[in-house]
Amino acid sequence: MSVAARILAVGCVLCALLPTSLLHAAAFRVLDQSASAIAQGNAFVAQADDPSAVFYNPAGMTQLPGVQLSTGGLLVGGRTTFTNPAGATTSGNFGGAVALPPPVNFYLTTNLKDLGVRGLGNLPLGLAVLSPFGIKYKYPDEAPFATAVTRTSLELTDIKPTVAYKMSDQLSIGIGVDIYTFLPFWGESQAEVQFTSSGGPGLPPAGTRMEISGKDTAAGFNASLLYTPLRNVDGKPVAAVGLVYRSQATLHLQGSLLGNGAVLQSTSITVVLPQVLTGGIALWPVRNRTHEWKLELDVDYTGWQSFRNLDVQRSDGTTVLFPQNWRDTFMVMIGTEYKWLRPAMLPDWETSLRAGYVFQQTPVPDRSFNPSFPADADSHGLSIGAGFLCMGGGRFLGAVPCDDSAERSFFPKAIGLDVAYQAILYEPRTVSGAVSPFATPGVMDGLYRTLFHIGAINFRLNF
Numbered sequence: 001m002s003v004a005a006r007i008l009a010v011g012c013v014l015c016a017l018l019p020t021s022l023l024h025a026a027a028f029r030v031l032d033q034s035a036s037a038i039a040q041g042n043a044f045v046a047q048a049d050d051p052s053a054v055f056y057n058p059a060g061m062t063q064l065p066g067v068q069l070s071t072g073g074l075l076v077g078g079r080t081t082f083t084n085p086a087g088a089t090t091s092g093n094f095g096g097a098v099a100l101p102p103p104v105n106f107y108l109t110t111n112l113k114d115l116g117v118r119g120l121g122n123l124p125l126g127l128a129v130l131s132p133f134g135i136k137y138k139y140p141d142e143a144p145f146a147t148a149v150t151r152t153s154l155e156l157t158d159i160k161p162t163v164a165y166k167m168s169d170q171l172s173i174g175i176g177v178d179i180y181t182f183l184p185f186w187g188e189s190q191a192e193v194q195f196t197s198s199g200g201p202g203l204p205p206a207g208t209r210m211e212i213s214g215k216d217t218a219a220g221f222n223a224s225l226l227y228t229p230l231r232n233v234d235g236k237p238v239a240a241v242g243l244v245y246r247s248q249a250t251l252h253l254q255g256s257l258l259g260n261g262a263v264l265q266s267t268s269i270t271v272v273l274p275q276v277l278t279g280g281i282a283l284w285p286v287r288n289r290t291h292e293w294k295l296e297l298d299v300d301y302t303g304w305q306s307f308r309n310l311d312v313q314r315s316d317g318t319t320v321l322f323p324q325n326w327r328d329t330f331m332v333m334i335g336t337e338y339k340w341l342r343p344a345m346l347p348d349w350e351t352s353l354r355a356g357y358v359f360q361q362t363p364v365p366d367r368s369f370n371p372s373f374p375a376d377a378d379s380h381g382l383s384i385g386a387g388f389l390c391m392g393g394g395r396f397l398g399a400v401p402c403d404d405s406a407e408r409s410f411f412p413k414a415i416g417l418d419v420a421y422q423a424i425l426y427e428p429r430t431v432s433g434a435v436s437p438f439a440t441p442g443v444m445d446g447l448y449r450t451l452f453h454i455g456a457i458n459f460r461l462n463f
Contacts, residue, residue, distance in 0.1 A: 028373055038456045045296075055107070062111075136152065212267060213256055236284075248274060275302075308324055359380055421456075
């Protein structure tokens with residue numbers, strides 16, 4: 001078996017073993033999927049020049065030679081503080097100071113031409129395991145809105161096999177499948193919402209600990225392009241346009257309604273994951289053999305109108321109506337990266353500094369607001385980060401050789417590390433008229449304040 005084939009086999013095993021989790025986003029969409037992109041406010045669709053292109057823009061995989069692997073994790077912390085009109089307060093978080101186990105991502109790309117496969121042109125393959133939709137949040141059992149929610153878990157994993165094709169020097173396209181599922185060895189392995197019974201119609205006596213759960217597997221697809229109309233003398237883009245479409249997918253969550261741990265009813269809840277369209281333009285005012293400076297603007301549209309209800313179909317033939325009627329939203333992302341290529345002080349390294357800003361709209365109207373989704377307010381994200389790529393005669397962490405010589409074929413051609421920090425400031429939101437079929441009327445109304453912190457790290461190997 002060749003070295004490249006061994007790397008691919010190891011990568012596939014890692015994909016099967018690595019868990020995914022969640023952090024935050026508008027509603028329950030998760031944006032932060034790699035340190036290099038997070039540091040730039042996730043404005044990465046027109047750059048897409050590392051293995052996280054499998055998520056951000058699969059067409060960008062045509063820029064990645066050989067076999068490349070990236071895996072990383074995030075430390076996610078923060079809290080939501082709630083104050084109701086009577087002055088009662090409570091707070092929620094990820095179950096502690098940070099979410100544990102930490103959310104992770106995994107990417108593997110390979111260019112068949114560089115593996116010796118002839119006649120197919122520039123045809124890269126990619127595989128990713130991550131969580132673009134999810135939430136996990138917890139409130140005290142005595143929270144004022146405990147009859148609506150005390151704990152929420154949606155640890156949904158997306159397995160993404162992808163392929164790209166370079167149609168010309170200017171245009172590349174990509175297409176992939178999104179397989180959304182719950183991993184049996186990770187987290188709760190199902191969607192769960194816990195609350196305390198209000199004792200209302202169709203519910204057990206007040207104070208009963210309730211839980212609704214369910215799981216399913218669904219599939220969607222994604223299509224993308226990367227257009228690079230301008231390049232420098234070395235053939236690198238100085239202007240690029242990226243476009244990515246992600247389709248809807250429908251989960252039919254089959255599960256149970258429990259009271260104090262006993263099954264009361266079998267249930268079915270339909271969750272429609274929205275379609276997403278993201279476009280971006282990147283410009284490099286400076287791109288030569290010693291320095292690169294990129295500026296990027298991305299705009300993202302999420303079709304949340306498809307998320308119309310969370311009606312609970314019960315095995316006794318009744319339906320608990322739970323309308324949502326969310327709104328479509330837009331997001332604006334701005335990012336920049338400045339890179340030093342083999343500077344005199346570090347001739348075997350590339351180093352990068354990054355920064356970004358993102359503005360997100362909330363899709364959730366007051367009437368269907370629920371503390372299950374703590375980030376349901378317009379938000380502003382500020383991020384910074386850095387990247388380090390060791391090559392040639394360098395040594396990663398002063399010990400591991402970054403050897404790209406042919407004599408050491410089992411060693412990577414480059415070893416990289418990306419780090420990022422992001423602060424998400426949610427605008428204070430005063431909710432009025434929120435309704436839940438299970439909750440005591442009015443208990444969710446009040447003022448919500450949320451602040452999240454995200455630290456990200458990704459480790460990269462190029463073969």
